[in-house]
Ligand code: HEC
């Protein structure tokens with residue numbers, strides 16, 4: 628990810644490997660509850676998980692009748708929005724409680740070629756209309772008409788279905804407001820539109836839900852428009868700023884950090900020929916690599932609560948890459 632904190636984390640991890648192993652062990656015991664609960668029974672509703680702080684938070688069900696719960700699945704599990712919008716400044720807290728960590732933002736995306744952009748507070752959108760929230764997520768346009776900047780992957784969320792968008796908005800509205808003033812972006816004297824063009828908005832555009840009985844259709848939808856796997860594993864669009872939603876996952880999106888620019892792995896089949904589907908599943912779902920090492924940077928802590936069928940769908944998508 629574009630997140631220099633994580634480099635710090637890698638550094639710390641190297642120094643304090645023991646601590647990390649304990650953390651991973653704690654995480655695994657924490658996260659094994661929902662997956663075990665699903666074993667054997669196809670699509671069983673996951674058992675409630677202790678959310679800490681006295682509250683009990685169930686793993687959200689993507690097929691719930693409750694739109695807020697469906698939104699929680701999209702934001703907290705499949706979408707991993709907390710990966711960037713987490714509040715409180717301590718990324719380890721995201722690992723510890725991905726379902727409850729507040730989404731009040733504040734993380735600084737420094738070292739981007741366009742300057743420093745801060746992750747906004749998603750708990751205080753109460754004054755925005757649904758359409759304004761949708762325009763931000765789908766088109767990267769703020770209520771004042773200004774362009775949002777990457778790494779917010781609006782270009783990928785652009786294809787989210789109307790139903791899922793409504794659920795995401797309902798969930799964001801349900802969040803308890805957390806006060807956290809977010810600094811203005813620092814763009815070196817440039818305005819946002821110097822960096823990226825705002826698309827023409829079509830309020831009539833419709834995004835019907837797809838037929839998800841085919842795992843590859845579901846997997847491609849999730850990987851592109853919800854989980855945004857392409858923000859890390861994809862390629863840049865022609866504008867040189869946003870991610871190309873159509874391009875295969877060849878690992879060509881530059882990630883900017885204080886360690887310089889680099890890329891994440893390609894998911895081309897030639898790179899994955901040694902991996903079994905089970906190993907890919909363990910990586911996505913548990914954050915463990917075939918050699919037993921923990922995965923860095925990938926939001927597996929969120930994907931850990933994916934339903935089995937969504938993990939299978941994502942594997943079908945990975946296997947469909949050239
Ligand atoms: C890779 C990091 C990243 C991810 C993942 C991400 N965002 Fe963002 N988001 C940002 C950044 C950074 C901005 C602000 C960009 C700017 O200031 O131009 C932003 C802006 C927004 C805004 C506009 C809010 C405001 O006050 O301007 C909304 C709404 C939003 N994101 C919702 C979401 C949702 C919902 C998800 C998950 C489905 C998500 N984001 C995932 C980084 C991310």
Ligand code: HEC
Pocket residue numbers: 628850854855856857858859860891892893894898907910911921922923924925926930941945
């Ligand atoms: C925030 C960036 C990020 C996102 C989002 C992300 N990944 Fe990854 N992924 C990585 C990184 C980094 C690695 C290598 C991790 C390591 O080696 O520790 C990786 C590794 C992988 C691998 C193993 C390939 C290899 O050679 O190591 C697969 C398969 C994979 N990701 C699939 C996915 C899928 C499917 C999604 C979406 C559901 C996804 N990733 C979302 C960053 C990301």
